[in-house]
Amino acid sequence: MSQFTERTPGDHGPRTVTVNGQTRELGSETTIxxxxxxxxxxxxxxxxxxxxxxxxxxxxxxxxxxxxxxxxDIFTAVQGG
Structure with a gap:
């Protein structure tokens, strides 16, 4: 069972999504x-x-x-100590 909600096929309209704190309009077909x-x-x-x-x-x-x-949220790995 997926932890994510599956949407119905054919829902292709733009979506308002927050990416790293910035609001963006993305097509629902945009991949991660x-x-x-x-x-x-x-x-x-x-x-x-x-x-x-x-x-x-x-x-x-x-x-x-x-x-x-x-x-x-997209994180970049950083080396350091």
């Missing part, structure tokens, strides 16, 4: 991977949470609409 790739050509070194739940990288091809996303 596309949002990560806006920041870097590589998917490595990132973590993503949707509505407060961490999304494993294997699910990043799911869409904003499929995940019923209202808030998306």
């Amino acid at each position: 991977r596309q949002l990560v790739r806006e920041r870097s050509e590589s998917d490595r070194g990132f973590a993503v949470a949707v509505n407060g739940l961490v999304v494993p990288a294997v699910r990043w091809d799911e869409t904003v609409g499929q995940l019923d996303a209202a808030q998306i």
Whole structure:
């Protein structure tokens, strides 16, 4: 059973989503991977949470609409001590 709410197929309209604290209009077909790739050509070194739940990288091809996303946080790994 998924931790995320699945939306009905065909819900393709724009959605208002908060991405890293900024409100954006996204098509419901926008994938999590596309949002990560806006920041870097590589998917490595990132973590993503949707509505407060961490999304494993294997699910990043799911869409904003499929995940019923209202808030998306994209984190960059930082080295240090």
